[in-house]
Amino acid sequence: xxxxxxxxxxxxxxxxxxxxxxxxxxxxxxxxxxxxxxxxxxxxxxxxxxxxxxxxxxxxxxxxxxxxxxxxxxxxxxxxxxxxxxxxxxxxxxxxxxxxxxxxxxxxxxxxxxxxxxxxxxxxxxxxxxxxxxxxxxxxxxxxxxxxxxxxxxxxxxxxxxxxxxxxxxxxxxxxxxxxxxxxxxxxxxxxxxxxxxxxxxxxxxxxxxxxxxxxxxxx
Numbered sequence: 001x002x003x004x005x006x007x008x009x010x011x012x013x014x015x016x017x018x019x020x021x022x023x024x025x026x027x028x029x030x031x032x033x034x035x036x037x038x039x040x041x042x043x044x045x046x047x048x049x050x051x052x053x054x055x056x057x058x059x060x061x062x063x064x065x066x067x068x069x070x071x072x073x074x075x076x077x078x079x080x081x082x083x084x085x086x087x088x089x090x091x092x093x094x095x096x097x098x099x100x101x102x103x104x105x106x107x108x109x110x111x112x113x114x115x116x117x118x119x120x121x122x123x124x125x126x127x128x129x130x131x132x133x134x135x136x137x138x139x140x141x142x143x144x145x146x147x148x149x150x151x152x153x154x155x156x157x158x159x160x161x162x163x164x165x166x167x168x169x170x171x172x173x174x175x176x177x178x179x180x181x182x183x184x185x186x187x188x189x190x191x192x193x194x195x196x197x198x199x200x201x202x203x204x205x206x207x208x209x210x211x212x213x214x215x216x217x218x219x220x
Contacts, residue, residue, distance in 0.1 A: 020063030020076055027062075029080035030174030031204050037197040040065040040074065045157055050075060050179060052123060052163060054153045059119070061179065070186050072193050073160060075179035076201070081172055082112040116167050116175045123165065124148040141203035142168040142176075147194065156181055164190055168201060176201040 019042065020027075020034065027034045043066040051058040061075040084092075092110035097103050108114065120129070129148040137145055150163040160181035168176045178201065182190045 020065075024062065024078075026078045026080065027201075030078035030176065031081070031170065031206075032078050032174060032176050033202045033204055034076070034078075035200050035202075036065070037074075037200045039069060040067050040197075043073065047157070050156060050163075052150050052152045052154065052156065056122070059123075059177070059179075067193070070189050070193070071183075072186055072190060073157070073179075073181040074197070075181065077177040077179075078201070079116070079175040079177065081174050084112055113172065113175075116169050116177075119177075120146065120148060120167065123150050125151060136198075139199060140168050140201070141205065142170050144169045150179075159183060162187060162190075164194065166194065168203070170203045173203055176203075 022034050024034065043064040045061075045064045048061045048063075049058045050061055060077060062077055063075075065074040065076070066072070067074075086107070089107040089110060093105045093107055096105040096110055125148060129146055132145045132147075137143070145166065145168045147164055147166045150165050152161055152163055155161040156163065160183055162182050162184075164180045164182075166178040166180070178197075180190055180194060
């Protein structure tokens, strides 16, 4: 699992030099459409790695945006669909079940495109995860959307000691991740800000027009 986290962080560092725009190649590779939310401007941060937990792996950030009126910071990430053949997935299942001493793992659960679930388990307060209604999913063209408070053991960028993370996932398309960073002074505004910026990332209507999805359909 540590390997997968390191892979995401390293990829984000490699692409961090390209400013986040609607034609950013990581956004395109993840089958997403990006729109800069109203009231936000780009913020050049000292780091593109989000490290909320002491001594643990972090999450890569493509770019930061800040609302100059209320000081809420947004960190945006896009994770493309990762293809894996059946032999590789069978090996992952065998290794995972061997380590855990059970037979719970399946080819679907170990697929790298489902790594967002592992991120939730590592960083979320599981008692406070919020799911969304079908209308919310449809507006983002996503299969799953969750928002959860991140466990923060140390402040980010020197002052943000609270964070909520929105993860949106579409099978065989990719993952979008938005970090909402805040503190005691603007905590009361963050939920409204999440709703206000809803739709800054949306999966493209043609997200499923890719070889991996067509291959999946052909096997049904």
